[in-house]
Amino acid sequence: MTELIALDVGGTHARFARATVRNGTITVGEPITLKTSDYASLQTAWEEFERVSDGPLPRAASIAIAAPIVGDTIRMTNNSWIFRTDAVDEQLGLDAVTLINDFGAVAHAVARTPESELVHIAGPDKPLPECGTVSVIGPGTGLGVAHFHRHPGGYHVQSTEGGHIDFAPFDAIDDWLMSKLRREHRRVSTERVHSGPGICEIYQALAAIEKRPEPLDDKTIWQRGIAREDSLAAAAVDRFCGSLGGLCGDYALAHGASAVVLAGGVGMRLLELLPKSAFGERFRFKGRYTEMMAGIPVKMIVHPQPGLYGAAAAFAAEHGS
Template identity: 60%
Template sequence: MTQLVSVDIGGTHARFAIATLADDGTITLGEPETLHTEDHASFQTAWEDFRERKGGSLPKAVSMAIAGPVGGDVIRFTNNPWIIRPALVQEKLGVDAFTIVNDFEAVAHAVARASEDQFIHLTGPETPLPATGRLSVLGPGTGLGVAHLYREPDGRYRVSATEGGHIDFAPLDSIEDAILARLRKRLTRVSVERVVSGPAIVDIYQTLAAMESKPVTDVDDITIWTKGMTGEDSLAAAAVDRFCLSLGSVAGDMALAHGAKGVAIAGGLGYRLRDTLVGSGFAERFRAKGRFAELMAGIPVKLIVHPQPGLFGAAAAYASEHGK
């Protein structure tokens, strides 16, 4: 049995948990602790905060899932100001072994190891995700994460991190044309992350308000998501519906680009949208690929409902790297 600290660091939150790797490959997570990145000057101070919460001592191994590219001597986060220097991890954190992976690389590890009851069906054939071949893994949060998973016939698998969330946004109708036009007023280039991520709901909402000649108020994303998902505000609800459509389009694009036989949606926002996505236009947009509509209809799309796929996946990535 091996214990380690599993960490999932996004733009807004840093999540920590003690993970246990059993000899049979089973991964168990302890109770997660969620810290706000803006409340800590660095990852080290957040680590020290978590250590104090756990009584002053931690296991001598850590696996970090990081929202951003992880190569190089200095790791910089895409959506928060922290940096990590891998060469100093053992010294600064007091650990003997560590793993560092991209956050959606970790989520892909979670998809590879999660049991079937950890997924709900969104569209396509109501079958489990394929046991062999390529899978696309993506999900919205503070940004848009994308990874690629390849399952070998012998049960092994390989994961590749990507920056697919930064490909160009392609509108499909007049409303998305208007969203793009709004974003182009302040951005040189509009990526899909600018439309399919948690903060993006503000631009969607304000575009819809402008189309209806309503005052474009300075409203925050949390308010829009809350009122939209409860139906308290009809314009916010329309923005959430529009978000689901765009997510479906992007998921379909990733499946085409990867040659995927299955797709898994993940991410903190994806989990919160689990009930909304099922009844939205997500599935229709996923299939809306012209001459490839029939192909898309044959791809199973699932939503992973494990409450902490980043933490679970970080532990799985450690197990994979260190032969546990």
């Protein structure tokens, strides 16, 4: 049995949990969540976790990070933390450490989670393929994208920075949105729209059409829109669902995917709404490939901590159990 600390470090929160790997079975304990903005670095957050933990910490860790795991220095995409890959073990007092992109970790979780924790969203209601590629996509503080390929005897995870591809307008409203974003940014990536904060951009585009200038923050738009307490916020949420469906279809085409799995905080907020929204229609709407797209199942992982579970799975894949 291997004991380790699993970490999931995102743009807003860092989640820590004790985990065990025994004969391929992964168990993750109750997480402790810290706000990244409250700590200067991973090391100071780790020290706080150590302070509030019961007993000494294992000398092994797997850290899922919302950034590309490339080179000697890792800079977070949506917060100010910086990691030195050659010094993390020494800084945290570890004998073994795994570093993985956060959505690479989620892909590990999807690859190993039971079908009971995958909820049907669109397409045929059938299990994930035993062989083939599965796209894993998750809107949250940013937009996470990864995929994994199942083959006889195992699977291989490929992390990506797919959230940073160009935003592709679909219609006149998107054209207006693109024009606005282009004035504000040198380059407009798709996570400017397909993320938690991105709902503000969609809302403002719709508000401009109706000449309703009142600004709302993203949390308010999500809350009012999902609850149907505000017609404009509801329209923005509905449009987000359809646009996300189109984007997920694009990733499925690019990955050659046999299935797609959604994850992330925004995805979970939309769990009940997505199957009834335009998500599925936009996912399938790919011209001559519409019939092919209709055969691809789309699911949502509902594991309570896929990033932590996947981090532990990545550690097991690298170091063994």
